Amino acid sequence: MIIDCHGHYTTAPAELTKFRDGQIAALKSPGAKALAKPQISDDQIRESLEKAQLKLQRERGTDLTIFSPRASAMAHHIGTEATSLEWSRVCNDLIQRVCGLYPENFVGVCQLPQSPGVPPANSAAELERCVNELGFIGCNLNPDPSGGLWNSPPLTDRHWYPLYEKMVELDVPAMVHVSSSCNPNFHATGAHYINADTTAFMQFLTSDLFKDFPTLRFIIPHGGGAVPFHWGRYRGLAQDMKRPPLEELLLKNVFFDTCVYHLPGIELLLKVVPVDNILFGSEMVGAVRGIDPRTGQYYDDTKRYLDALPLSAADRAKVFEGNARRVYPRLGARLSAAAK
């Protein structure tokens, strides 16, 4: 089985965007009546997936996508906590419908109703709803709900602990994933996403978060940002700071996906990061949608890069399936139960 740990519903029917546009417009006229939830039929959902994610799963030979709302549209910086909660619930409910229609192909991960300046504790209830009622197996956690102003405390601050307590209680991991950027310095998918990945890793490296939460787990997407390319720098920085080696310091808790869109990058990732810490992911359909003229294949068909490497069968099984089952225990348990 091949599990893609990183997919967003970027192809959702236009009704979803219309709802969001209406929600944002209503922020400017506070007296406006409550918006109707978007009306989306099962057929519309099927159509939005059959031509895109499902087609690509078949073509590329992957099986199950860990699926979450469109990351760039989370935009936690827009409106208030109530705005974010309403939008998150609508998006998460839609993901649940996707998973209900295609239980073999998708399993849900939720957007959290974060909002700048609002305690992360306030996201715990929606996480619990998504896990216990909708059957989700994890969440996307935005380390910068301001959208590029970076004015929340680091992920290692006690500010975040109440949410981590809920994650540990529910035994679900978080993918560290920012959203769109309202800072003109940061292009969303070309800078803000990658910077957030690098930033989060360095926060973990300098803290004792995982002493406080030994079973807390994070997936850093986009291959870990700049981290594998600078693996020697991070090993050296930890050493200069008299921190333990990375393996001991954080590699029981921090994992990387394979959303790196060329063979040399994937090759480096597999060379420097322990294989137990790498989860297959493609971000499909996502940040880069074109075909690489040098290969004639989609840039984001990351399975091809992995297939081109001389990995042992055991290592392949870890990257494509085993690690995801371990990092998302609720998925592991479900797959084991289904196999019986």
Add this chain to the structure above:
Amino acid sequence: MIIDCHGHYTTAPAELTKFRDGQIAALKSPGAKALAKPQISDDQIRESLEKAQLKLQRERGTDLTIFSPRASAMAHHIGTEATSLEWSRVCNDLIQRVCGLYPENFVGVCQLPQSPGVPPANSAAELERCVNELGFIGCNLNPDPSGGLWNSPPLTDRHWYPLYEKMVELDVPAMVHVSSSCNPNFHATGAHYINADTTAFMQFLTSDLFKDFPTLRFIIPHGGGAVPFHWGRYRGLAQDMKRPPLEELLLKNVFFDTCVYHLPGIELLLKVVPVDNILFGSEMVGAVRGIDPRTGQYYDDTKRYLDALPLSAADRAKVFEGNARRVYPRLGARLSAAAK
């Protein structure tokens, strides 16, 4: 000849720090009398270098370091424009003394007197002084003088153009280099530096800056941040945006150093980035000072990684010397004149 394009005077005598501490303290008591410039003897300068940069140059077999004030100490966010100007002049004057004492070993690059909210045009005079009076060959340009708040316009905004005009007039490049971070989210050398590199590249990718300034040149340090690791992502993003290929779009103007502290990283860099765009650099003595227990060598001895690659003699000559002479034409001219 082996030219290291990235060295900072991180080992300057303690008098320099004392001066800076006094300068910062005086910010709190505006009536205080002007500070005396730091009194540093030639012997103190010699001693600060002989045990460090000069020793390491000899041990590693490098010849000439393109040398600038300590990057993390630029701290443009502290005090006012006058603070920054005074501090920059003191630091640049000290670099000039280093270059005067060891003209075979060091050539100067200046710190700019940037300050948050102050037009970059105001840095042009100090750049001109350093190039025309002190014999410097380039500058370090901080894309975020706020120190981690990222509230200046992107490097591609017209805000920066007057400084670019001066760079073009003087025919000097800039290394894009942030300083310390006052944002607790960003560890300076582990996150802020690398993020700035990635951010700047993406700004260049989305703009037509180099149509306006065809001869403007930037060195992105730390191997280009996350960029080479995500080379496929950047090629794909440019393609999706209908931008020209990277070679045409920016590789006549943007260069990377080799400050990547492990062999697989350097290997990737040389594999994906055209050899004409790579300048040997080590950041020595800098961000990572330890010895890698896996190799028994300094992490930042980046020459060893390059020596381990099967580069042709022509490519080696470009990375170690030719590209630096081309990107810093004032250095090229000086070396050519000296050879006659």
